[in-house]
Amino acid sequence: MxxxxxxxxxxxxxxxxxxxxESKNIDKYVEPFIGGGALFFYLMNNYKIKESYIFDINKxxxxxxxxIKNNHxxxxxxxxxxxxxxxxxxxxxxxxxxxxxRSTFNNDIxxxxxxxxxxxxxxxxxxxxxxxxxxxxxx
Numbered sequence: 001m002x003x004x005x006x007x008x009x010x011x012x013x014x015x016x017x018x019x020x021x022e023s024k025n026i027d028k029y030v031e032p033f034i035g036g037g038a039l040f041f042y043l044m045n046n047y048k049i050k051e052s053y054i055f056d057i058n059k060x061x062x063x064x065x066x067x068i069k070n071n072h073x074x075x076x077x078x079x080x081x082x083x084x085x086x087x088x089x090x091x092x093x094x095x096x097x098x099x100x101x102r103s104t105f106n107n108d109i110x111x112x113x114x115x116x117x118x119x120x121x122x123x124x125x126x127x128x129x130x131x132x133x134x135x136x137x138x139x
Contacts (some may be wrong), residue, residue, distance in 0.1 A: 009042050016130065024048060054139065059112045062127050066121035067117060078124035086132065101125050103133055 008097050014019070020026055034054040043049060056062055067075050086097055105125045110118070111129045 009039055012039060013042075020047070020081050025050070027051065029053070033057075034061065037065070040065075060122075063110070063112060063119055064123040066128050070115065071120050074120050075123055078120060079127060082124060082128045086128075094132075098129070102129060103130065134137075 005022045026043065026047050029040070029043060029049045029052040031037075031052075031054045034040060037054070040052070040054060044052070052063060054062075057068050082101075086094060089097060105122070108118075108122065110122060
């Protein structure tokens, strides 16, 4: 689901099998294009999902979701540091800070296949750029 997926959640939920709606249990959930994950996170918060598999063609997105799953505390720490450094700056200094993060992000060589501590920093940069750039376009 793309933009506006939050507005579709109630419509999708209405179409769930009656057994799932009544039991609030989902045996297996597969999301081929996770995107922002609004439906997945809604279901995770409101249903018991025994197994879940999320996919997307965007390797950066999957890397970020894996960091959230495996190292959310460390990710929050890194994001807090970025926020503490970024927020007090004036507009010109924020731009320079952002451009430095983006340059580092674009120049890093990433091993997407083997999870590592470097993924935590990468995910923090992905989230930072997504939240501080123009219309979510940061490349």
